[in-house]
Amino acid sequence: MKKFISCEDASDFQLLIAKALEYKSNPFKDVTLGKGKRMGLLFLNPSMRTRLSTEIAAKNLGMDVIVFNVGQDGWALEFEDEAIMSGTTVEHVKDAAPILGKYFDVLGIRTFPSLKNKEDDYSELYINQFVKYSGVPVVSLESATLHPLQSLTDLITIQEVFEEKSHAFRPASRSLAEGRQPEKPKIVLTWAPHVKALPQCVANSFSQWINAWGGAEFVITHPEDYELDTRFTKGAKITHDQDDALKNADFVYVKNWSTFSDYGKIYCNDPDWMLTSEKLASTNNAKIMHCLPVRRNVELSDEVLDSAASLVTQQAGNRVWAAQAVLVEILLGLGH
Numbered sequence: 342m343k344k345f346i347s348c349e350d351a352s353d354f355q356l357l358i359a360k361a362l363e364y365k366s367n368p369f370k371d372v373t374l375g376k377g378k379r380m381g382l383l384f385l386n387p388s389m390r391t392r393l394s395t396e397i398a399a400k401n402l403g404m405d406v407i408v409f410n411v412g413q414d415g416w417a418l419e420f421e422d423e424a425i426m427s428g429t430t431v432e433h434v435k436d437a438a439p440i441l442g443k444y445f446d447v448l449g450i451r452t453f454p455s456l457k458n459k460e461d462d463y464s465e466l467y468i469n470q471f472v473k474y475s476g477v478p479v480v481s482l483e484s485a486t487l488h489p490l491q492s493l494t495d496l497i498t499i500q501e502v503f504e505e506k507s508h509a510f511r512p513a514s515r516s517l518a519e520g521r522q523p524e525k526p527k528i529v530l531t532w533a534p535h536v537k538a539l540p541q542c543v544a545n546s547f548s549q550w551i552n553a554w555g556g557a558e559f560v561i562t563h564p565e566d567y568e569l570d571t572r573f574t575k576g577a578k579i580t581h582d583q584d585d586a587l588k589n590a591d592f593v594y595v596k597n598w599s600t601f602s603d604y605g606k607i608y609c610n611d612p613d614w615m616l617t618s619e620k621l622a623s624t625n626n627a628k629i630m631h632c633l634p635v636r637r638n639v640e641l642s643d644e645v646l647d648s649a650a651s652l653v654t655q656q657a658g659n660r661v662w663a664a665q666a667v668l669v670e671i672l673l674g675l676g677h
């Protein structure tokens with residue numbers, strides 16, 4: 342693998358998921374693979390889970406890791422080609438990225454969208470400039486429109502849990518003897534209220550991965566005016582009726598996003614869209630997912646988050662194994 346900025350960079354999802362689960366059972370089985378290789382984790386924006394899980398994953402593979410909070414400690418970077426740099430930006434990415442490519446064998450980069458310039462955000466200007474000028478593999482730690490490490494984690498968690506859930510209803514021995522595959526889970530991505538205008542990237546990315554995987558009945562529900570980019574949602578059923586969407590759901594993924602068409606706005610912020618226990622009554626004992634951080638009692642009620650149905654901690658724990666599976670592919674691509 343030469344870069345990981347979208348699900349299109351992962352040629353074989355099942356292989357990545359299988360590797361991730363192997364690392365979950367045996368974290369240090371490839372502890373010498375990354376020996377002598379250094380990863381730079383560059384943050385233009387805040388993070389807890391991505392930063393720590395990626396560092397742990399790289400160290401589990403024997404890599405050296407340096408975290409650099411570019412947005413806080415570095416020079417303000419310019420990303421536009423041919424910019425006249427007479428404003429607040431101090432260093433062009435064209436100058437900075439090749440230097441980072443000399444210091445590091447692999448770069449991980451977090452760059453949020455502006456939510457002001459849709460064209461720049463959806464062209465993935467920032468991360469693509471690092472890909473173009475650094476000369477080393479780039480791993481997205483969440484970019485303007487996508488969050489592939491999160492989505493891979495989500496898919497790992499869904500498969501892990503659905504397998505357990507299927508086995509609970511149908512013993513594995515019987516299932517195998519009958520040569521039957523577990524049925525497809527129903528996965529619902531539901532918009533939730535929030536106090537701030539948030540990027541669409543987690544919702545875009547989750548939709549992209551679930552559609553590409555094809556192993557689920559996939560429904561997206563949101564209020565009017567919160568349509569996502571159809572490049573990512575194509576293949577999913579989309580409805581503005583949250584109650585109808587939740588019927589018989591096996592997994593409910595909760596996430597806020599701002600408007601895509603009239604870019605980066607909050608239109609309706611109806612508190613009735615918060616996910617509560619009452620709403621889950623019509624589901625198939627659905628498991629609840631969220632990428633975190635979460636605004637309690639705004640996006641999801643305490644009752645749901647603190648219930649046995651919540652997978653949020655398992656999901657965040659799986660971030661290590663998803664990152665480790667991806668970094669192995671990147672290391673193999675370096676010629677190990």
Ligand code: CP
Nearest residue numbers: 388389390391632633
């Ligand atoms: N889910 C996620 O990316 O969390 P952080 O922003 O804390 O990295």
